[in-house]
Amino acid sequence: MTEPMVEAIGVHKSYAGNEVLKGVNLTVARSEVTCLIGPSGSGKSTLLRCINHLEKHNAGELRVDGELVGYELRGDKLYELNDRRICHERSQIGMVFQRFNLFQNLNVLENITVGPVNVKKVSEEQAKKFARELLERVGLEGREKNYPTQLSGGQQQRVAIARALAMEPKLMLFDEPTSALDPELVGEVLDVMKDLARSGMTMIVVTHEMGFAKEVADTVYFLDQGVIEESGDPKVVLTSPSSPRLQSFLAKVL
Amino acid sequence: MDTNGDAEVKVVPVRHVGQWFGTAFLALIVAMLIHTIFSKLPSGGRSCHKVDGKYSCHPILTWRFGWNSIFHYFTNGLVLKGLLVTLELTAIAMIIGIVLGVLVAIMRLSHNRLLSGAAWTYTWAFRGTPVLVQILMWGNIAFLYPKLAIGIPFTHIYLVHFGANSVFSLFNAAVTALGLNEGAYFSEIVRSGLIAVDEGQTEAATSLGMTRGQTLRLVVLPQAMRVIIPPTGNEVISMLKTTSLVSVVAVVDLLGAVTNIYNQTLQIMPMLIMASLWYLIVSTILSIGQFYLERYFARGALRTPPPTPIQRLRRDLRGIASKYRTKRGVQAGVTS
Numbered sequence: 001m002t003e004p005m006v007e008a009i010g011v012h013k014s015y016a017g018n019e020v021l022k023g024v025n026l027t028v029a030r031s032e033v034t035c036l037i038g039p040s041g042s043g044k045s046t047l048l049r050c051i052n053h054l055e056k057h058n059a060g061e062l063r064v065d066g067e068l069v070g071y072e073l074r075g076d077k078l079y080e081l082n083d084r085r086i087c088h089e090r091s092q093i094g095m096v097f098q099r100f101n102l103f104q105n106l107n108v109l110e111n112i113t114v115g116p117v118n119v120k121k122v123s124e125e126q127a128k129k130f131a132r133e134l135l136e137r138v139g140l141e142g143r144e145k146n147y148p149t150q151l152s153g154g155q156q157q158r159v160a161i162a163r164a165l166a167m168e169p170k171l172m173l174f175d176e177p178t179s180a181l182d183p184e185l186v187g188e189v190l191d192v193m194k195d196l197a198r199s200g201m202t203m204i205v206v207t208h209e210m211g212f213a214k215e216v217a218d219t220v221y222f223l224d225q226g227v228i229e230e231s232g233d234p235k236v237v238l239t240s241p242s243s244p245r246l247q248s249f250l251a252k253v254l
Numbered sequence: 255m256d257t258n259g260d261a262e263v264k265v266v267p268v269r270h271v272g273q274w275f276g277t278a279f280l281a282l283i284v285a286m287l288i289h290t291i292f293s294k295l296p297s298g299g300r301s302c303h304k305v306d307g308k309y310s311c312h313p314i315l316t317w318r319f320g321w322n323s324i325f326h327y328f329t330n331g332l333v334l335k336g337l338l339v340t341l342e343l344t345a346i347a348m349i350i351g352i353v354l355g356v357l358v359a360i361m362r363l364s365h366n367r368l369l370s371g372a373a374w375t376y377t378w379a380f381r382g383t384p385v386l387v388q389i390l391m392w393g394n395i396a397f398l399y400p401k402l403a404i405g406i407p408f409t410h411i412y413l414v415h416f417g418a419n420s421v422f423s424l425f426n427a428a429v430t431a432l433g434l435n436e437g438a439y440f441s442e443i444v445r446s447g448l449i450a451v452d453e454g455q456t457e458a459a460t461s462l463g464m465t466r467g468q469t470l471r472l473v474v475l476p477q478a479m480r481v482i483i484p485p486t487g488n489e490v491i492s493m494l495k496t497t498s499l500v501s502v503v504a505v506v507d508l509l510g511a512v513t514n515i516y517n518q519t520l521q522i523m524p525m526l527i528m529a530s531l532w533y534l535i536v537s538t539i540l541s542i543g544q545f546y547l548e549r550y551f552a553r554g555a556l557r558t559p560p561p562t563p564i565q566r567l568r569r570d571l572r573g574i575a576s577k578y579r580t581k582r583g584v585q586a587g588v589t590s
Contacts, residue, residue, distance in 0.1 A: 052461055083465060091463025101458035105476040114472055115462035160458075167462060 003066050005030045005171055005202045006051060011060035013046055020046045022226035023060065028171075028219075031200045035213040035234065038223035039249060044206040047223070048173050051204065052093040053086055064093065065170060091119050094164030098176040100156040102148035108135070108159050109144035112166045120167065127166070134162040138192050154185030158192050165196075172196065174205040210254055214238050222246045293318045320524030327515060327528060336511025337532055343429055343497040343507060348490055350433025355440025360470070362445055373441065380438035385431065386499050392431040393503030395422050428500040436493060443485045447478030479551045487544030491537045508532055 006028040013021040020043045028034045036044040049055040050062060053070045062069045070086060071078045081089070103111050112131035116122040122130075135141050138158040148156055157177055164172060174193065178186040190212050197203055197216050207213060213220050213234050220234040222243070230243045241247050294315035302311035316322070327333055361373035380388070396418040403415030422430065451474050459469040498509040506514065508529055516525040549562070561569065 054457060054460060087463045087465050089463075090461055093461070095458075095461035097454060097458060099454050101452075101454035103455060103458065103473050103477075105473070115464070118468055118472060119463040163458075163462070 004028055004063075005032075005065060006204065007061075007063045008047070008051075009061040011047070011050060011062050012058045013043070013050060013055060014058055020226055021050070021057070024223070024226070024228055026221060026228065026231075028202060028204060030202055032218040033197045033203045033205065033216050035217040035220045036204065036206045036223060037208070037210070037213060037220060037249075038229075042223040043226045044223050045175050048095075048175050048204060048206055051171075052090050052095055052173060054095075064089070087119070091115075091167055092170050094167060094169035094172040096157070096160050096164055096172070096174045096177050098179050100148070100153070100160045100180070102156055102160055102163070104148055106147075107144065108140070108146050108148070108151070111148070111159060112163045115163065115167050131162070131166055134165050135159075137165075137195075138162045139188070152185060153181045154188045157181065157189045161189075161192055161196070170202065172201055172203045174203065174207070176206050176208065178207070178209060208253060210238060210250070222249070224249070291319055292321075319527060320521055323519070323521050323524045324528045324531070327525065328531075330515070332511045332515060333508070333528070333532070336506055336508040337536075339425070339506060339510075340494065340497050340508040341536070343425075343432060343500060343505075344490065344494045346429045347432035347436055347497070348493055350429070351436025351440045351489070351493075352486070354433065354437030355442075355444050358437060358441035359444035359448060362441065363448060377438045377441055380435050381442075385435045385496060386502065388435055389428055389431040389499055389503055392422060392427040393424065395427065424503050424505045428497075428503055428505045432493065432497065432500070436489065440486075440489060443482055443489070444478065447481035448474060450481045451477045476551075480548075483544070483548050483551050487540065487547070490544075491540050494537055494540065495533060 004027045006026065008024050008026040010023045010025065011021055012019065012023055024043070024047055026034075026047070036047065038044050046055060050057045051064060051069065056070060067089070068078070069089065070081055072081055072085075073079075103114065106114060109128065109131055112134060113124070113127040116127040116130070117124055132141070132144070135144060138161055140155060140158055140162070143151065143155065143159075148159070151159065161177075177193070178189050181189065186209070190209065193203070193205070193212070194216055205212075205217070217234045219231060220237045221231040222229045222237065222241075222245075224245050230237055230241060230246050237246070238250065241250060295318050296313040297316040299314040300311045301314050302309045304310075358373045358376055361369040362377075364370050364373075399418050401415055402418050402421055403412040405412035405415075455473050455477065456469055459473045464472065497507055500507055501510045501513065504510075512525045512529040516522045519525075546562070
């Protein structure tokens with residue numbers, strides 16, 4: 001079990017000639033919290049989206065739980081996985097979005113059960129029972145019949161976290177989970193995430209919350225212009241950065 | 255009148271003089287309209303009675319709009335049969351249109367070039383030609399393909415074959431034409447609905463491990479419905495009226511039945527008015543259905559759905575009742 005949960009070696013990604021990731025190396029150990037920080041457009045979100053194959057990386061090796069993302073190595077050839085296999089890989093990785101993306105046509109409970117029931121083929125009753133447990137865990141018991149528009153941003157994001165957890169993922173990805181929230185609502189979402197980190201979930205968090213990174217992260221990666229400029233223990237990286245770029249970035253955000 | 259500390263200040267609302275004149279003018283026009291609709295005309299004949307040994311004659315008056323014949327034929331068997339054909343045509347053509355439209359819209363958004371190209375071509379051809387021409391062409395399809403058969407392509411080996419006229423009876427030809435035409439329009443409605451759903455919804459569904467089909471069925475289509483339903487209501491009502499074109503291939507729908515009647519009785523306008531009344535009745539019922547359907551699919555999108563007319567009526571009545579109660583309460587307070 002010493003194998004890392006996520007391992008990226010020289011990952012490249014470009015959109016129509018614009019190179020967003022220029023050879024990223026990253027290792028995320030099991031039960032660790034990793035924060036990705038950096039200015040906008042640095043490729044943080046793209047890296048996250050490559051990890052659950054929402055985007056296809058163009059070159060390099062990307063492994064989740066020891067398996068190549070989106071490909072299979074047989075002999076000396078890489079075979080692209082079919083849709084079914086890719087869906088299966090994704091179902092084991094939870095993702096939380098900046099804009100929550102709760103299903104607008106479903107109420108809170110249905111938002112959480114729709115994945116397990118349709119993807120994991122869990123029985124409706126079992127899924128509901130688990131969903132209620134998760135709602136209690138994120139502090140939203142009694143809100144099951146509400147529709148997303150009837151909730152505040154912070155509540156929506158907590159439901160989104162519960163929705164991802166309902167799939168019992170081995171890895172959770174957070175794409176700027178508090179950036180779209182009013183300042184007074186940020187705390188409630190971060191609390192849920194801290195709680196999740198304490199429970200031993202492997203998490204990769206793209207964030208601008210330096211306080212959260214310092215408190216919760218085991219490792220921080222600073223991305224700038226598609227490469228990792230600096231990484232390491234947040235207490236070291238965030239307090240005494242060695243790269244001038246990180247120094248100027250921290251000066252701006254802190 | 256009230257001189258104590260919290261004297262009430264009277265509010266005089268603005269007088270809209272222009273509005274009053276406008277309303278009066280409109281009322282006049284409406285009154286004239288109603289008068290002419292229910293006026294009578296001399297029919298040309300005279301009716302004479304012997305009164306006190308002398309004949310007194312006066313012209314016979316008949317309804318200008320022929321209300322008596324409208325009333326007489328309104329539930330005539332032929333008319334009702336025609337109405338049924340109209341309803342059948344509308345329903346079947348809409349079902350064909352909706353099924354085709356959804357399929358074509360999904361094809362259109364497919365990554366497969368051949369599928370999206372085929373969908374585009376279909377929409378292009380069927381939306382770009384008049385529906386009347388299409389009805390005529392399907393009605394005369396037997397000139398192009400006298401025999402239809404299922405067999406091995408490019409050979410003369412057939413498993414089954416039948417005459418085109420037996421498959422494309424007049425009714426079937428009409429319904430095919432209307433359905434295929436509707437499919438082309440409806441696919442555009444569905445496509446706009448699918449595009450209107452936020453991409454984040456698809457991403458969230460994908461990240462849960464849903465397949466493209468599941469994402470479409472469970473997340474995207476239900477949300478697209480909100481955008482799709484209102485124009486669908488319009489399409490159904492529009493189809494109800496478009497079906498009247500089928501008389502060109504001799505299908506006896508509501509208009510056809512009415513035409514048959516006035517060809518014999520020569521009461522052209524009364525019969526056309528009667529047909530219009532029937533079309534109005536059905537489209538009114540359809541509009542009511544559309545309201546409730548829209549309300550159903552708006553759930554989740556609106557915090558509070560708009561009240562139904564019945565709810566609004568109840569609320570208004572409650573308002574009037576409570577006003578009445580407070581008025582009485584005030585009076586009671588004064589007298590005691």
